[in-house]
Amino acid sequence: MKIIEANGARIPAIGYGTYTLEGQRCSEMVAKAIETGYRHIDTARMYKNEAAVGEGIRQSGIARDDLFVTTKVWWADIAEGKLQASAREAIETLGIGAVDLLLIHWPNADVALEESIDALNETIDLGLTRHIGVANFTSAMLDEAAALSEAPLACNQVEYHPFLSQDAIYSACRRHGMAMVAYSPVGQGGDILENAEIVGIAARHGKTPAQIVLRWEIQRDGVAAIPRTKTPERLAENLAVFDFELSPDEQAALTALTLRRKRLVDPSFAPNWDRV
Ligand SMILES: NC(=O)c1ccc[n+]([C@@H]2O[C@H](COP(=O)([O-])OP(=O)(O)OC[C@H]3O[C@@H](n4cnc5c(N)ncnc54)[C@H](OP(=O)(O)O)[C@@H]3O)[C@@H](O)[C@H]2O)c1
Numbered sequence: 001m002k003i004i005e006a007n008g009a010r011i012p013a014i015g016y017g018t019y020t021l022e023g024q025r026c027s028e029m030v031a032k033a034i035e036t037g038y039r040h041i042d043t044a045r046m047y048k049n050e051a052a053v054g055e056g057i058r059q060s061g062i063a064r065d066d067l068f069v070t071t072k073v074w075w076a077d078i079a080e081g082k083l084q085a086s087a088r089e090a091i092e093t094l095g096i097g098a099v100d101l102l103l104i105h106w107p108n109a110d111v112a113l114e115e116s117i118d119a120l121n122e123t124i125d126l127g128l129t130r131h132i133g134v135a136n137f138t139s140a141m142l143d144e145a146a147a148l149s150e151a152p153l154a155c156n157q158v159e160y161h162p163f164l165s166q167d168a169i170y171s172a173c174r175r176h177g178m179a180m181v182a183y184s185p186v187g188q189g190g191d192i193l194e195n196a197e198i199v200g201i202a203a204r205h206g207k208t209p210a211q212i213v214l215r216w217e218i219q220r221d222g223v224a225a226i227p228r229t230k231t232p233e234r235l236a237e238n239l240a241v242f243d244f245e246l247s248p249d250e251q252a253a254l255t256a257l258t259l260r261r262k263r264l265v266d267p268s269f270a271p272n273w274d275r276v
Pocket residue numbers: 016017018019020042043105135136157158182183184185186187188189190193208210211226227228229230231234237238265
């Protein structure tokens with residue numbers, strides 16, 4: 001497994017995304033993901049599945065230090081005091097000790113960035129997490145957050161796939177030594193996977209379109225991806241992206257598709273996204 005070195009955090013390049021998974025099914029899939037070889041699990045307070053994720057991790061029997069676990073505090077809870085309380089609840093709910101990475105899930109225009117970044121830093125001192133980072137930050141917000149943060153930020157988790165360029169955010173992540181963690185990395189299983197260019201490259205490599213897309217992401221320096229699936233067979237499929245390489249021409253062909261700028265996740269509270 002490729003590891004992304006990000007300001008002291010060592011992030012496995014493919015993680016298991018758990019959004020929408022709940023209860024016993026979630027625990028079973030998390031345990032199965034670990035059995036399949038995943039060493040990075042992504043959850044959030046908002047997914048309401050931290051207890052099930054923690055249960056799956058315990059069921060797997062894996063040594064805690066062999067696994068990289070991320071959770072996120074919701075944007076409504078990032079004021080001083082609230083953020084630390086939410087992080088504490090997350091850790092109690094997961095029941096696996098400190099997480100490896102704690103993220104602010106979305107920026108919040110009503111809370112000063114300095115206040116939320118200070119509170120985030122305190123979660124390290126409180127022993128709730130080993131590393132901190134953000135999600136859904138624009139490149140300008142990332143510059144500001146990196147300057148304010150005492151501990152270096154490990155990542156910005158953002159939507160990224162072949163139909164959405166994130167060049168401005170990618171450059172900002174590189175500037176600050178941070179990883180860019182790609183969410184919705186297989187385009188939520190939509191028309192990306194039927195794109196003729198991608199299907200053609202997949203046929204040439206004897207791989208699936210999802211594997212081509214994930215490979216394109218993680219072949220870029222400093223990028224990790226966290227595909228989600230509730231289909232047991234796809235766990236192995238989405239992890240089997242380390243035994244082949246895309247040529248520079250193939251990489252460029254997928255990169256050309258990013259100019260479509262097809263954003264899948266854009267809630268009312270999203271920031272003013274970077275224009276590329
Ligand atoms: N920070 C944020 O604001 C944020 C936002 C969104 C997501 N996330 C994180 O990122 C994770 C992934 O993003 P996502 O859930 O939006 O989208 P995604 O991983 O791009 O897509 C998941 C969908 O794709 C399908 N799929 C997965 N692997 C496939 C394959 N090999 N072939 C065909 N279809 C496949 C799944 O179907 P089946 O389940 O039926 O197999 C599911 O419907 C989330 O689970 C969450 O952990 C974070």
